[in-house]
Structure formats: structure tokens, C-alpha cells
Amino acid sequence: MxxxxxxxxxxxxxxxxxxxxxxxxxxxxxxxxxxxxxxxxxxxxxxxxxxxxxxxxxxxxxxxxxxxxxxxxxxxxxxxxxxxxxxxxxxxxxxxxxxxxxxxxxxxxxxxxxxxxxxxxxxxxxxxxxxxxxxxxxxxxTPIVPRLAERLPASIVQVQSADYRSASALPAGAVLVVGSGQSGAQIAEDLHLAGRTVYLAVGEAPRCARFYRGRDVVDWLADMKYYDMPVEAHPLREGVRDNTNHYVTGRDGGRDIDLRKFATEGMELYGALTDYADGHLRFAPNLVECLNDADDTYNRINASIDKFITQQGIEAPVGGPYRPVWQPARERESLDLAASGISTIIWCIGFRxxxxxxxxxxxxxxxxxxxxxxxxxxxxxxxxxxxxxxxxxxxxxxxxxxxxxxxxxxxxxxxxxxxxxx
Structure with a gap:
């Protein structure tokens, strides 16, 4: 330089x-x-x-x-x-x-x-x-932060995704991660693996498999020329620029991020965060919809790989659709902030x-x-x-x-x- x-x-x-x-x-x-x-x-x-x-x-x-x-x-x-x-x-x-x-x-x-x-x-x-x-x-x-953040108690530590470093750098207590895009999902995973109690306000981000039918999904998509597709040829045209990135991880050699599996291990999943009033966080009743939509994208990508394998006559291990390992018993629209033990909120809802x-x-x-x-x-x-x-x-x-x-x-x-x- x-x-x-x-x-x-x-x-x-x-x-x-x-x-x-x-x-x-x-x-x-x-x-x-x-x-x-x-x-x-x-x-x-x-x-x-x-x-x-x-x-x-x-x-x-x-x-x-x-x-x-x-x-x-x-x-x-x-x-x-x-x-x-x-x-x-x-x-x-x-x-x-x-x-x-x-x-x-x-x-x-x-x-x-x-x-x-x-x-x-x-x-x-x-x-x-x-x-x-x-x-x-x-x-x-510019990090996106909802105006409701201004009304949260001063005792709550608020952190932007770009400023998060590790679980140990946060105050003791539970952590609310807002947003489940690439950063939100991976930060929630990092906290979960560190043994922290994690609440995750799930958004509309899609997900994809890490490995499918014997290879990294990225390798399959490269062979399918997806990464050579210009924006004008994409079905969404310029609208694809507004899409949230699929959540997946390369951690520990790479794996899926399955929020449903995290839920079976104790992570608390809610729908989108919408408000804070009277000591309670408010959430949209859309957790089931968000999880289903993410899984639909996951299965749709894998199905496109199945089609490519068949068309090209490629020998590969048998695949199949993802089957949910957990379903929410009900939509939870309110959470008592003090009773939850949440000490930190990490905002992972993107940038402008x-x-x-x-x-x-x-x-x-x-x-x-x-x-x-x-x-x-x-x-x-x-x-x-x-x-x-x-x-x-x-x-x-x-x-x-x-x-x-x-x-x-x-x-x-x-x-x-x-x-x-x-």
C-alpha cells in the first residue's frame, strides 16, 4: 500500500x-x-x-x-x-x-x-x-434500530450487530437477539453455544442447507451457474437487491442453522419484535409463518439441486425435503422484560x-x-x-x-x- x-x-x-x-x-x-x-x-x-x-x-x-x-x-x-x-x-x-x-x-x-x-x-x-x-x-x-429502543429501560445494554464481539463481553443475563438474517442467526448461535439464555425475534430471512447430497450447496449452485446469473436475468430482477441473505454457517467446518433445533435445546423463539410498552416486549404472531417460509426456501433450493442432478445424470447420495423437528405450541405475543432476565438486546435488523x-x-x-x-x-x-x-x-x-x-x-x-x- x-x-x-x-x-x-x-x-x-x-x-x-x-x-x-x-x-x-x-x-x-x-x-x-x-x-x-x-x-x-x-x-x-x-x-x-x-x-x-x-x-x-x-x-x-x-x-x-x-x-x-x-x-x-x-x-x-x-x-x-x-x-x-x-x-x-x-x-x-x-x-x-x-x-x-x-x-x-x-x-x-x-x-x-x-x-x-x-x-x-x-x-x-x-x-x-x-x-x-x-x-x-x-x-x-447506518444500522437500523426501531424507535421503540428509545423507551427501553436504561439498564438494558443495547448493542449493534457490528459491535458484538463475544458472549463473555456482555453483561450476565439473558440476551435478546432481534433479527434472524446472517448476522442475527450466527450471533444467536454463538451465544447459544456459549451457554447463554437466548431469546430470538425471528424475521423473514430465508435459509439454505450447508451440505446436500454429498456436497456443499455452494458447489452445486456454482455448477448450476447461479453465481453467473446477472441481475436482469433473475426472476426478481432488481428486487433481488432487497432480499435478506440466507442464514447458514461455516462454523466448525460448516453446518445448517436450524432455529427449530435451537428451540429444542432451549432457545426461545418469538415472531418479529413490534413494540415495547408497560414493561412488556410485543411480538407479531408470525413465528410459524417465518419458520415455514425459511424452510420452504431451504427445500426449494434443494429441489433445484435434485432437478439438476437428474438432468445431468449425476450419481449422488439420496436427498429429500427437510422435516421440521419442532413446532411452536402457540404464538407468543408478549414478554415481560424484567421477568425474562434479559440484560442485553442485540440489534441485527440490517443497515440503510x-x-x-x-x-x-x-x-x-x-x-x-x-x-x-x-x-x-x-x-x-x-x-x-x-x-x-x-x-x-x-x-x-x-x-x-x-x-x-x-x-x-x-x-x-x-x-x-x-x-x-x-
Missing amino acids: TTQPFNPDAHCSVVIVGGGQAGLSMSYYLKARGIDHVVLEKHTVTHTWREQRWDAFCLVTPNWQCALPGYPYQGDDPHGFMKKDEIIAYLDGFIRHVDAPVREGVAVSRISKRAQGGYLVQTSDGAFNADQVVVASGGYH PDFSWVDLPVFNGRGYPGHVRGVTPEVGLYFLGLPWLHTWGSGRFSGVARDAEHLAGIIAVKAQADARAA
Whole structure:
């Protein structure tokens, strides 16, 4: 990594905002094309992986999918799942490999168009005039917390999923985890395995099998070309970008996360958290619906694998649908907070994008940028690293390289046209 000297009001052909895997991947391809650029990172490069993951965190995708540009996984366990320290080591190697021109500790406060063309990038340490800009700061910025959190007793410790580290770091007592997406389900599992009493407010997240018919489900889906499907070919089209990720885990070599099984072991499952009043938490009576919908997705994915195996004439162990191991006796809509012994609530209900600093008319009513594979209607402005920017892997180690290379080609064409016109 090359630390760039900062010259206020300097000119740069391309400014990349964000020093995560997306921004560094973009730098890799611009360097290969000899295009002048700088990466601006308000913290330190890849800080999210270091500072916003719990101690027992591991990848939920197999190691072979770690395919950052020019730096594929080289270890001896391609079908394993890297733990947090291994992920950081992998990223450290990638950082050295790219040697990007990075300016750390520089926050971008505004991006706007310049009357004479190009963009003005204002930062905490001066301004840049840029011909083109790549926003690679991700799409998970502001944690979602319901307003009811303001009314909870001051004695309740409230923690965001990004700030959770371990069961031992929390106060004694039971823990309520709100949300059952990837983070919520895995954090609930981490607490459960540590012997904590866990209450889980289940949401609408789907789930999938870890292994099915003798292989990791990811391997089957790769063979089925699911990870090559562009967003415009997906049945949901752009709506897939709003989908919650399926919950599954790579922990201890990988396994399903079965909330019903957790319930048989003492985890308390409720529907979605809706309110807090008179000392009681209120829940929607939708636990059965949420569990059934998650299982339906699980079985639907497995059925698609069954169909593929049959069509291809592949020999594989016999499969079959998941059969529930537990059913709620009834929907519980209220919980006495004091009587429950809950001392901590962990909010795991997602994040909202915050691109308020991008002062350009490219956003829809939900604050999400309009684009086609990262190319916005504003010529020379691009987004990279967002979920389903182009394919399932766009925001992940597996697919960000393909998107970055694509944008680098477009950036190069514009740079060449600008040079001819100058």
C-alpha cells in the first residue's frame, strides 16, 4: 500500500471512495491500465473486516470463492471456511499485492459536478478535481434500530450487530437477539453455544442447507451457474437487491442453522419484535409463518439441486425435503422484560445506505443509486461493491473482481476519449 501525499485542490483522473475489497479491486485494474488514481478511505483499508466482526466470525462461503483480482485463495482447504484471523491474513496479502495509492483517514464529505466538467470531491483534508469517480464504500452504512429502543429501560445494554464481539463481553443475563438474517442467526448461535439464555425475534430471512447430497450447496449452485446469473436475468430482477441473505454457517467446518433445533435445546423463539410498552416486549404472531417460509426456501433450493442432478445424470447420495423437528405450541405475543432476565438486546435488523454526501441526481426514493452494472446516468460516476450490482457475488470476494474489471474498461475508454478531446 502506497500512502499518497495530499495536495488540496489537486487533480486526479479517478478518485475511488472506499478502501475495502471493492476499492482495492478497482485500484488493481486501474493500475494494470496505467490510469492515475487515488483511493480515499476514512478509516483504514479493509477496516470493516477487522473492527465489525465478532471473535468467532467465519466466512459462510467456501474458501475457493475467495477470488480477489490476482489473488485467489492459495491455502490447503478450499472447501473450508476462513476464520476471522485467516480472513484478515488473506486481506493483508491482497493489500500488499495491490499496493494501491491510498490516503487513509480521509473522509469524503461531498461529491458534486464541476461546471467545467468532471467532479469536485471535497474531503476532510482538502478537495480533489476528478475526471471520474468510483463510489466503493459499500451499501451498509447506518444500522437500523426501531424507535421503540428509545423507551427501553436504561439498564438494558443495547448493542449493534457490528459491535458484538463475544458472549463473555456482555453483561450476565439473558440476551435478546432481534433479527434472524446472517448476522442475527450466527450471533444467536454463538451465544447459544456459549451457554447463554437466548431469546430470538425471528424475521423473514430465508435459509439454505450447508451440505446436500454429498456436497456443499455452494458447489452445486456454482455448477448450476447461479453465481453467473446477472441481475436482469433473475426472476426478481432488481428486487433481488432487497432480499435478506440466507442464514447458514461455516462454523466448525460448516453446518445448517436450524432455529427449530435451537428451540429444542432451549432457545426461545418469538415472531418479529413490534413494540415495547408497560414493561412488556410485543411480538407479531408470525413465528410459524417465518419458520415455514425459511424452510420452504431451504427445500426449494434443494429441489433445484435434485432437478439438476437428474438432468445431468449425476450419481449422488439420496436427498429429500427437510422435516421440521419442532413446532411452536402457540404464538407468543408478549414478554415481560424484567421477568425474562434479559440484560442485553442485540440489534441485527440490517443497515440503510447513506449516500447523502453524493450530491448528484442518481438515487431512487429509497436512497439507492440507479445504475446498470455500476454505471450511473452521470457520465464518469460509478458504483462498485454493492449487493447484486451485477451478480450474486458483486459485493463479495467471489464476484467483485469481475465488476471492477468491467468498470475499469469503461473508465479507460472515457479517459482515452477525454485525452483525444483535450
